[in-house]
Amino acid sequence: xxxxxxxxxxxxxxxxxxxxxxxxxxxxxxxxxxxxxxxxxxxxxxxxxxxxxxxxxxxxxxxxxxxxxxxxxxxxxxxxxxxxxxxxxxxxxxxxxxxxxxxxxxxxxxxxxxxxxxxxxxxxxxxxxxxxxxxxxxxxxxxxxxxxxxxxxxxxxxxxxxxxxxxxxxxxxxxxxxxxxxxxxxxxxxxxxxxxxxxxxxxxxxxxxxxxxxxxxxxxxxxxxxxxxxxxxxxxxxxxxxxxxxxxxxxxxxxxxxxxxxxxxxxxxxxxxxxxxxxxxxxxxxxxxxxxxxxxxxxxxxxxxxxxxxxxxxxxxxxxxxxxxxxxxxxxxxxxxxxxxxxxxxxxxxxxxxxxxxxxxxxxxxxxxxxxxxxxxxxxxxxxxxxxxxxxxxxxxxxxxxxxxxxxxxxxxxxxxxxxxxxxxxxxxxxxxxxxxxxxxxxxxxxxxxxxxxxxxxxxxxxxxxxxxxxxxxxxxxxxxxxxxxxxxxxxxxxxxxxxxxxxxxxxxxxxxxxxxxxxxxxxxxxxxxxxxxxxxxxxxxxxxxxxxxxxxxxxxxxxxxxxxxxxxxxxxxxxxxxxxxxxxxxxxxxxxxxxxxxxxxxxxxxxxxxxxxxxxxxxxxxxxxxxxxxxxxxxxxxxxxxxxxxxxxxxxxxxxxxxxxxxxxxxxxxxxxxxxxxxxxxxxxxxxxxxxxxxxxxxxxxxxxxxxxxxxxxxxxxxxxxxxxxxxxxxxxxxxxxxxxxxxxxxxxxxxxxxxxxxxxxxxxxxxxxxxxxxxxxx
Amino acid sequence: xxxxxxxxxxxxxxxxxxxxxxxxxxxxxxxxxxxxxxxxxxxxxxxxxxxxxxxxxxxxxxxxxxxxxxxxxxxxxxxxxxxxxxxxxxxxxxxxxxxxxxxxxxxxxxxxxxxxxxxxxxxxxxxxxxxxxxxxxxxxxxxxxxxxxxxxxxxxxxxxx
Numbered sequence: 037x038x039x040x041x042x043x044x045x046x047x048x049x050x051x052x053x054x055x056x057x058x059x060x061x062x063x064x065x066x067x068x069x070x071x072x073x074x075x076x077x078x079x080x081x082x083x084x085x086x087x088x089x090x091x092x093x094x095x096x097x098x099x100x101x102x103x104x105x106x107x108x109x110x111x112x113x114x115x116x117x118x119x120x121x122x123x124x125x126x127x128x129x130x131x132x133x134x135x136x137x138x139x140x141x142x143x144x145x146x147x148x149x150x151x152x153x154x155x156x157x158x159x160x161x162x163x164x165x166x167x168x169x170x171x172x173x174x175x176x177x178x179x180x181x182x183x184x185x186x187x188x189x190x191x192x193x194x195x196x197x198x199x200x201x202x203x204x205x206x207x208x209x210x211x212x213x214x215x216x217x218x219x220x221x222x223x224x225x226x227x228x229x230x231x232x233x234x235x236x237x238x239x240x241x242x243x244x245x246x247x248x249x250x251x252x253x254x255x256x257x258x259x260x261x262x263x264x265x266x267x268x269x270x271x272x273x274x275x276x277x278x279x280x281x282x283x284x285x286x287x288x289x290x291x292x293x294x295x296x297x298x299x300x301x302x303x304x305x306x307x308x309x310x311x312x313x314x315x316x317x318x319x320x321x322x323x324x325x326x327x328x329x330x331x332x333x334x335x336x337x338x339x340x341x342x343x344x345x346x347x348x349x350x351x352x353x354x355x356x357x358x359x360x361x362x363x364x365x366x367x368x369x370x371x372x373x374x375x376x377x378x379x380x381x382x383x384x385x386x387x388x389x390x391x392x393x394x395x396x397x398x399x400x401x402x403x404x405x406x407x408x409x410x411x412x413x414x415x416x417x418x419x420x421x422x423x424x425x426x427x428x429x430x431x432x433x434x435x436x437x438x439x440x441x442x443x444x445x446x447x448x449x450x451x452x453x454x455x456x457x458x459x460x461x462x463x464x465x466x467x468x469x470x471x472x473x474x475x476x477x478x479x480x481x482x483x484x485x486x487x488x489x490x491x492x493x494x495x496x497x498x499x500x501x502x503x504x505x506x507x508x509x510x511x512x513x514x515x516x517x518x519x520x521x522x523x524x525x526x527x528x529x530x531x532x533x534x535x536x537x538x539x540x541x542x543x544x545x546x547x548x549x550x551x552x553x554x555x556x557x558x559x560x561x562x563x564x565x566x567x568x569x570x571x572x573x574x575x576x577x578x579x580x581x582x583x584x585x586x587x588x589x590x591x592x593x594x595x596x597x598x599x600x601x602x603x604x605x606x607x608x609x610x611x612x613x614x615x616x617x618x619x620x621x622x623x624x625x626x627x628x629x630x631x632x633x634x635x636x637x638x639x640x641x642x643x644x645x646x647x648x649x650x651x652x653x654x655x656x657x658x659x660x661x662x663x664x665x666x667x668x669x670x671x672x673x674x675x676x677x678x679x680x681x682x683x684x685x686x687x688x689x690x691x692x693x694x695x696x697x698x699x700x701x702x703x704x705x706x707x708x709x710x711x712x713x714x715x716x717x718x719x720x721x722x723x724x725x726x727x728x729x730x731x732x733x734x735x736x737x738x739x740x741x742x743x744x745x746x747x748x749x750x751x752x753x754x755x756x757x758x759x760x761x762x763x764x765x766x767x768x769x770x771x772x773x774x775x776x777x778x779x780x781x782x783x784x785x786x787x788x789x790x791x792x793x794x795x796x797x798x799x800x801x802x803x804x805x806x807x808x809x810x811x812x813x814x815x816x
Numbered sequence: 817x818x819x820x821x822x823x824x825x826x827x828x829x830x831x832x833x834x835x836x837x838x839x840x841x842x843x844x845x846x847x848x849x850x851x852x853x854x855x856x857x858x859x860x861x862x863x864x865x866x867x868x869x870x871x872x873x874x875x876x877x878x879x880x881x882x883x884x885x886x887x888x889x890x891x892x893x894x895x896x897x898x899x900x901x902x903x904x905x906x907x908x909x910x911x912x913x914x915x916x917x918x919x920x921x922x923x924x925x926x927x928x929x930x931x932x933x934x935x936x937x938x939x940x941x942x943x944x945x946x947x948x949x950x951x952x953x954x955x956x957x958x959x960x961x962x963x964x965x966x967x968x969x970x971x972x973x974x975x976x977x
Contacts, residue, residue, distance in 0.1 A: 047908055054916030055904040055923065057851015057891035064850035159836065237855045237863060237952050238917040289853075289917030290952050322856040542915030542953045707911050711958060715914065718955030742860035742950065750946035750956040755939065779955070 041555035042770075045707040049561060050546040059287045062241040062256050063319045070243070071100050073305060073318040074161035076151040076168050077327065078143035081177035081399035081735025082190060085141055085170065088151055093167040098160035101312050102168060103304070104151040105138035113137060113307055114273040116300065118364035119515035122202050122373055125392075130202040133193030133397065135363040137273075137300035137307075143172070144192055144362035145399050146737055147327025152304055154312050158319070177399040179731035181336060181359045184398045192362060192397040201360055201369070201395030206377045206451055212390035215351030219342035223425040229413045230802045231334035231359065231729040232722075233745055234406045236541075238289020239320040240329060242302040244309035252280045253309070257302050259285040259569075260295045260539050261579020264516065266571050268298045268366070275306045278571075285569040288541035292719070293405040294329045295541065296581050297366040301328070326740040331729050332406020334359040335372065335413050341421050347429055349384055349440050354391040354417065362397060365404035369395070374452075374512050375410030375500075381449035382418035383460045383496045383673060384440040389450045399735035405581065407719055407780040408499070415497040419785035423493065424798055433494050433789070434468060441496075452512075453500055455671050458699060462761040464496060466697035467675040470757050476679065479692075489682040489813075490692070491794025494675065497782035501774035502587030502670035502767075519665035520584070521577050522592035524553075524600045526658040528645040530624075530638030532559075534596075535567045535661075537577010538589030543776065544708040545585060551704055552590055552770075556597055557637060558623040575661070583774030586704060587670045591768045595662035604640050604658060610651045611635050611643060670765045672773040674698035676717075678786040682794045687810030689725060689791060691754035696782070698758070701765040701773035709775045710758050716779020717756055722748035723780075724787035728803050746803070820880045824849070825893025831880070839883050840864045840875040843890060851891040851920045855950070862949030865921035865928075866890045872928035874948075891920035894927070902969035903927050903962075912962030914953035925949050926963045930970050937967045 040046050053059050090102035116135040123129060138149045150170055155161035176190040183189055184199040192199055216222065236258075243256040253276050259265045262283040270278040288295060301318050309316040320328070335356050342351040358372035377391040408415075422440075426433035438461060447455040468474075476492050483490035503509065506517030523535040534549055545568065550561035567573050580589070601621060608626030609616040612633050620629045627634040640658075643649060647656035679692040696713055703709050726746035730738040739745035764771030784802060792800050795813050820837075821830045824847060831846045843849045843866070852875055855863035859877040866875045867889040894901040903923050906912065913919040929945045930937065942963045943956070951959060 048911065050916075051908040051913060054913055054919050055891075055900065055907050056895055057849070057920050059851070059916045061850075061853070061917065063854075064844075066848075159834070235952055236917075237861065237915065237950065238853070239855070287916065290915040292952065321854075322858065322861075544914070711911050711914060711954060714955035714957040715953045716955070719952075741858050742856045743858055747860075747950050747952070748955075749950060750960065751940075751943040753956060755957050755960065756955070 038554060038558065040551055040561045042551055042704050044551065044705065046547055046551055046561065046705055048544050048547045049550065050544065061238055061287045061289055062243060062258050065243055065256055067243060067245055067315040070315040070317050071154045071156060071312060072158040072161050073308060073316050074153045074158060074165045075149040075301065076153065076165050076170060078146060078148045078150060080143060080172055080174050081146050081179065082175040083143050083172040084175060085139055085143060085150055086173050087171040089169040090151065093153060093164040096164045096167060098156035099164045100154040100156065102151060102153050103308055103311065105136055105140035108136060108138050108307065109140050111307065112274055113303065116298065116363065117268065117272045117366065118369050119366050120370040121513040122204055122369045124202040125205045130369055131196035131200065132364055133195050137303045145401050146735060147401060149300055152308060154308055154316060177735035179398050179400050179733060179735040181357050181396045181398060184396050192399065196397055199397040201364065201397060204373050204393045205391065207390040208388055208450060209390045211388040212351045212353055215388045216342045216353065219350060220345040221343040221429060223341045223421060223428050225421050225424050226338050227417055227420055228801050229333045229335040229416060230723060232332040232406055232727050233326050233729045234292045234294035234329055234332055235325065235747060236290030236292055236294055239322060239325050240295065240299065240301065241319040242305045243315060243317045244305035245315040246309040246313065248313060253306055254282045254284065255302060255306055256284045256286065258288050258295050259283065260288070260291040260541060260581055262539065262569055263537060263571055263577045264579055265298050269303065269306065273303055275303065283571045285539055291541045292407040293332065293409055293581060296579065297330055297404055299328065322742060323740045326737065326745065327401060330365045330404035331361065331401050332403065333413060334403050337417055339417055339421055341425060343425065343429065347431060347436060347439050349386050351388040352380060352386050354380055356391065356393045358393055358395050359398055359400065359403055360395050361400045361402035363402045365402040368402065368404040370514065371405050371410040376414050378452045379411050379414035379498065379500060380418060380451055382415065383442060383498050385442050386450065400731050407716065408777045411499040411777065412781045412784065415781045416785045419495045419497065420788065423789040427798060434464060434473065437464065437494065437496050454668065456668055456766050457763045458671060458673050459761060459763050460496060460673060463673065463697040463699050464675040466759050466761055467677045467695050470695040470697065470759060471677045471679055471693055473677065483681055489684055489794040491680060491682065491790040493678045493786045493789025493793055495782045495786035495789060496675045497778065498671055498673040499777060499781050500669035501583035501672055501777065502666055503582040503584050504669050505667060506665050516578065517665065518578055519663050520588040520592040521575060521661065521663045522596045523661040524596040524659065526600060526641045528642050530641040532564045533567050534564060534593055535574045536589055536593060537574055537579065538585040539569050539580045543580065543585060544705065548586065548704045548708060549590060549593060552593060553597065556601065557621055559637060583672065583776035587765065587768055587772045587774045588664060588666055590772065591770060592662050592664035594769060595664050596660045599660035599662060600658060603660065606651055606654065607640050607643050608635050611649065666767060668767040670767055670773040672698065672700050672775065672778050674778060674782060676782045676786040678790040680790045680794065682791060682809060684813055687806035687813065689804065689809065693757065694754050695757040697761060698775065698778055699761045699763055700775040701762065702771040703760065712775045713758055713779045714756055716777060717783045718748050718753050719780040720783025721753055721787055724784040724802050724804060726752060726803050818881055820884050822883050822885065823887040825889060833880050835881060837880045838876055839878050839880045842880040843875060849890050849892050853917055853920060855918065860950065861918065862925055863918050863921040865924040865949065867924060867928065872925050891924060902973055903966040906962040906966035906969060910958050910962035910965055912954065912958045918949060918951045922949050922951065922959060926966065929963065930967045935967065935971055937964060939964065
């Protein structure tokens with residue numbers, strides 16, 4: 037490891053612009069002649085749009101246009117799509133309700149846009165929006181999943197009778213039934229996985245700029261995957277063919293999944309820009325984010341786990357209802373199916389699993405992938421079940437896990453996934469040592485003497501990351517391949533540009549990706565630039581989500597580097613009159629091994645571009661690209677242990693210690709990895725203690741600002757004690773597993789297991805607010 | 817419309833704005849100082865924090881007119897040329913930022929916290945004082961470390977002056 041190579045704690049290159057206020061986010065961009073959009077959104081959860089009268093608004097100062105959903109349909113702009121086809125157990129395809137970008141006839145959730153005002157400033161657009169009269173005929177609405185599937189419930193879409201999206205199954209039902217028939221013990225648990233609002237700190241924004249002469253659009257947008265945005269906008273929404281649409285995702289202020297999807301606002305901005313023949317900017321406010329950014333989680337699950345007399349798990353049955361909101365968002369269908377149920381084996385040998393997932397429409401904001409996406413729901417369920425089982429079987433929760441850990445790899449689970457490697461005992465050992473698990477009983481007794489209820493909670497998570505082999509996801513219904521691309525451009529003076537299809541919105545790619553180059557060539561990272569987030573610069577890419585940028589994106593860069601190095605070695609060998617096989621790269625030089633003969637990288641690069649003295653038949657230039665398609669998912673795993681105290685008088689929870697022992701395979705930059713874990717942990721803790729996106733029975737959102745939705749703040753959470761154990765991922769040459777989602781996947785169960793341990797009652801829903809904990813303590 | 821006269825990052829400016837213009841809009845839209853961000857519109861998240869006459873204020877929650885005659889410092893105005901403010905350097909060195917969107921407000925709040933508490937900062941105080949700044953990326957762990965680190969650096973810098 038060099039000072040800036042793989043494994044070094046390199047301070048981030050991108051930080052200077054952020055700490056000096058020079059970051060360039062979408063809302064920071066101004067174009068000549070730019071207009072501003074303000075959306076008129078439904079105040080009703082379910083209603084007919086009888087008419088829209090914009091005559092008064094059109095007379096107001098600065099108003100350029102008022103555009104409606106009907107005009108959008110007249111212009112044949114396509115409906116929003118869901119890109120992963122799921123088939124129900126009866127063989128029928130999932131039931132897709134049509135989702136136009138602005139509703140021409142029916143609104144199905146509060147916040148759905150019906151029209152947009154385009155004006156000279158945002159304030160003028162907002163003023164005019166007040167003057168647009170929308171005539172709604174209210175319809176009965178349903179926000180609760182169980183209510184939505186009852187006979188006689190209000191129906192959202194004619195295409196989906198009973199509000200059912202799909203009824204999907206996985207696993208072997210008869211083998212699972214047989215296991216339960218011979219079980220010595222069965223543990224049952226009902227859990228709700230609370231709905232969350234992702235809340236990246238930068239609200240979504242879009243600027244669309246239509247060039248009538250070239251018939252060309254440019255879209256600046258807050259996207260985690262600008263190429264996918266361009267593909268979808270071109271292929272499905274009739275906005276423009278791909279070569280006439282440039283999508284730029286500049287600095288993006290956090291995503292957590294919510295900026296993967298293609299939303300109505302950027303579609304409307306593009307369409308409106310052509311209509312008004314001027315650039316159109318839309319920047320969401322926080323309430324719009326709560327109303328329209330895809331929410332996360334929202335499951336209701338009943339599960340049963342069967343054990344034999346040796347406390348070995350012999351079977352698992354799961355039935356989950358997943359709330360999709362009013363429409364199927366871009367990747368929503370895959371989240372409670374292939375990203376959730378395929379992880380239900382957890383870290384354990386479970387010979388038989390059967391799971392059924394029923395997707396439900398409700399009059400709420402659409403739900404899609406949010407940090408972890410299905411895997412937090414699976415991990416929470418399994419780890420709550422293990423804790424419940426330990427209590428019911430009267431064994432130590434850590435021991436029960438050890439009894440059932442998978443220890444042989446590769447391991448084929450009954451739910452598709454083939455775990456490639458791992459050492460679950462090692463991470464549990466590390467976490468137990470870090471928290472002094474053995475000394476807990478004494479600490480609990482000490483706390484009790486002071487009137488506090490102390491609890492400890494274990495969570496051993498596993499996730500499938502680095503999505504994913506294109507062939508595999510294609511066979512499961514994905515509409516895209518999930519490889520990544522990269523290009524290495526060595527400039528004539530030897531500086532390097534790496535073009536990547538990954539997108540950094542906080543992950544630090546501009547540093548970590550350079551570290552790979554520094555590691556291979558021995559040059560300082562200051563000589564390397566990372567280019568991303570612009571479809572005119574990078575040819576194609578699948579973007580950043582699912583903890584895939586290092587495992588897949590960086591591997592693509594490695595493949596392109598290998599090609600570039602191979603050509604550079606030929607040039608060096610030719611210049612040094614040596615054999616190519618004898619050339620080694622060290623400290624930015626190509627050396628003939630065992631001699632003092634060397635040629636520096638800039639001279640090799642210059643030779644490539646002057647082309648005065650290249651090997652016979654070699655093309656000039658030094659630029660290579662690669663597309664890398666992984667061979668398997670990666671399987672990060674770890675053990676989290678939370679120790680906390682509950683004040684029985686108030687129900688308030690106080691953290692004592694939180695330890696995390698993760699196995700992410702090889703770490704490129706441990707400082708950045710730790711930062712990813714910290715952030716994930718707090719999102720998991722936020723779900724466990726604070727966060728809940730709530731609707732009333734009529735579908736009115738109750739939590740649509742930071743005054744109502746409890747975001748974790750600095751004094752709500754502890755500092756963390758992190759450690760790493762390592763098994764290298766065999767699926768990619770760098771041995772990387774990915775670290776972006778682990779914290780959010782593993783933390784919630786550790787917290788709830790600790791609180792329920794402290795209070796001695798097992799049933800406690802998230803978020804475990806002081807009120808809810810107090811009521812649980814004092815419930816009969 | 818009114819003319820608001822104020823000093824921003826040491827420069828006197830006079831800006832004609834609608835009376836309803838917020839201070840953050842004056843900074844971002846009229847002066848192109850886009851380092852100050854809007855994250856919530858309800859005075860909760862602190863992405864818009866700037867200094868007015870040396871005290872941290874949330875610029876999304878005050879009218880530009882209320883800053884008439886005041887001296888405003890934004891994230892763009894705290895470094896001395898190429899020399900970062902110790903708080904900026906501490907955020908970078910402690911990996912106290914990821915996406916960077918909350919960072920300007922965090923840094924401006926944190927400087928104010930250090931000024932008000934002098935050398936008396938501990939983790940609990942920093943966490944309590946940061947209650948008005950929301951970060952979704954870092955889990956606060958490294959932000960707290962950065963503020964404590966910077967408090968030490970600022971004391972050293974002050975002693976040297």
